[in-house]
Amino acid sequence: MKHIKQITNEMLQEKLFFIPTMGSLHRGHLSLIENAKQFELKIVVSIFVNPKQFNDSNDFKKYPRDIEKDFDILNNSKIDYLFTPDKEYVYGQNFKNIIHSGSIGKKYEGKSRPGHFDGVLTVVNRLFELVQPRKAIFGKKDAQQLFLIKQYVGKNNLDIELLEGDIIRDSNGLALSSRNQLLSDQGLVAATGLKRHLDTLKEEYLQTRDVNQSINYALEQNKDRNLTVDYLHILDKNTFSKLTEETTNAIIIIAGYVEGIRLIDNIDFRVEI
Helix, strand or coil: CEEECCCCHHHHCCCEEEEEECCCCCHHHHHHHHHHCCCCCEEEEEECCCHHHCCCHHHHHHCCCCHHHHHHHHHHHCCCEEECCCHHHHHCCCCCCCCCCCCHHHCCHHHHCCCHHHHHHHHHHHHHHHHCCCEEEEECCCHHHHHHHHHHHHHCCCCCEEEEECCCECCCCCECCHHHHHCCHHHHHHHCHHHHHHHHHHHHHHHHCCHHHHHHHHHHHCCCCCCEEEEEEEEECCCCECCCCCCCEEEEEEEEEECCEEEEEEEEEECCC
């Protein structure tokens, strides 16, 4: 594995598979790497904690970082390049190319974290410019992020094939996240309530087909003083908007706080018309 701070011309002559991360790696990230190994491409993993996607400076400061552990994990994973750019290399002094995420980017997670998805699309676009990959992969856990990135790549005809990595969960159903490392043992138990909300809402909706009733039922059935739900929505997965009579692919998204740590999760499923 080569550890680089800047992309070289030599790298750009190769066919690259890109896995952007913010570090503090876990089994979810490793699953993305295993996916990448199916292709005959050089694998580039980046670690860059992007300040532009944090609307809370304290959240940025306390975001978990462990570059030495990450280095060992990636070295053992036998990737080709570890790319750890600094802020100056990514953005420069007079960077102005902010990518706006549109109306969807202002809803749900974007409503609770103003400017978050503008920051996400901005850094993803910039990293794509630097790395120039043939393929890139993003995890499904950040469902709204994945939707917006796919939308951006499609609208701008970027010559990059996007792949989706499955959500990896622990034995209790908790979606793996770098932020989980900030939770106590009690907090980890409380965080499993996110998945229970999702499962309860799905089951109730499939029985009643009543969105509001199903959401209220899920919230009532899964009350936990250690978990504060910020939002719980069921949406059309193809549009990331309200369900319609034509919806066949649905997604349920949730965000909440445990011990002051923000966590998100989702499940998707088919809806029979």
